[in-house]
Amino acid sequence: MNNDLYTYSKQMQHYLEAQEKRILQLEQEVKRLTEEISVLKNKPPIHVDRIEYKFDQLKxxxxxxxxxxxxNPSDLNNIDEFAVNHQPVSPAxxxxxxxxxxxxxxxxxxxxxxxxxxxxxxxxxxxxxxxxxxxxxxxxxxxxxxxxxxxxxxxxxxxxxxxxxxxxxxxxxxxxxxxxxxxxxxxxxxxxxxxxxxxxxxxx
Structure with missing residues (x-):
């Protein structure tokens, strides 16, 4: 009987240790996600300037x-048709x-x-x-x-x-x-x- 109680006690102890370890991991994950959200909130909003376009001369x-x-579709990569802050933007x-x-x-x-x-x-x-x-x-x-x-x-x-x-x-x-x-x-x-x-x- 005492042997059964001892075995049960050891199993319970291992279970509690595993649960405690899991809780610690979850707390660390929550902390990491909270920090990421905070960083994203503090980032300045993206501002898109006026979109201008021009077509290359035909020849x-x-x-x-x-x-x-x-x-041709491949030619579209070689001309400055759309630009936002001098970066090419694909048309919608x-x-x-x-x-x-x-x-x-x-x-x-x-x-x-x-x-x-x-x-x-x-x-x-x-x-x-x-x-x-x-x-x-x-x-x-x-x-x-x-x-x-x-x-x-x-x-x-x-x-x-x-x-x-x-x-x-x-x-x-x-x-x-x-x-x-x-x-x-x-x-x-x-x-x-x-x-x-x-x-x-x-x-x-």
Missing amino acids: VESLDGTLNIGL SFPFPKREQIVKEMTIELMSQLDEMIQATESQVGITLDPTYHDFIKNDVERQLEQRIHMYFDHSLPTERAPHQFEHLKEKVFEKVKSDIQVALMNFITHSQGQTGGNQPNGV
């Missing part, structure tokens, strides 16, 4: 390459209703104006391209248009995304992409004169 690398009105996606449909409608409208833009640019610089280059331009522009439109929507400012501002944003994106096309056409047609023998000034 055509070569006549047999691409009429570049847009940017803008998933508005019927986005794909709106982008396609804008693409169709821009493509319907492309022939007129090509002719106007040719007239402005005094160079008439061979008709085969017209097809090249139209195919290349059409291939890049939707990506470019999506990019401008995603780079819009939060204030421009309000419902009452959306129609204005659509017009702004449309005009930006149209301007990009005009710049690319100007570069392409101007540089084509020195790169090929098939394009004659004033159609001669």
Whole structure:
């Protein structure tokens, strides 16, 4: 009987020691977490300055390459589009209703104006391209248009995304992409004169 009491007493003692050790560990953990919370509370709040963005100048690398009105995903890492305190910031996606449909409608409208833009640019610089280059331009522009439109929507400012501002944003994106096309056409047609023998000034 005494032996049973002794065994029980030793077991109880080990149990209490284990509980005491566990309580001490928990107290230390609570103390550590309390200190971390205190440090976080004392940190100054994060302040984000005004967000500004700019797009790199468009250019055509070569006549047999691409009429570049847009940017490949890898190119986005190489230009200063968004910066906060001179640090790059990725733009937030803008998933508005019927986005794909709106982008396609804008693409169709821009493509319907492309022939007129090509002719106007040719007239402005005094160079008439061979008709085969017209097809090249139209195919290349059409291939890049939707990506470019999506990019401008995603780079819009939060204030421009309000419902009452959306129609204005659509017009702004449309005009930006149209301007990009005009710049690319100007570069392409101007540089084509020195790169090929098939394009004659004033159609001669």
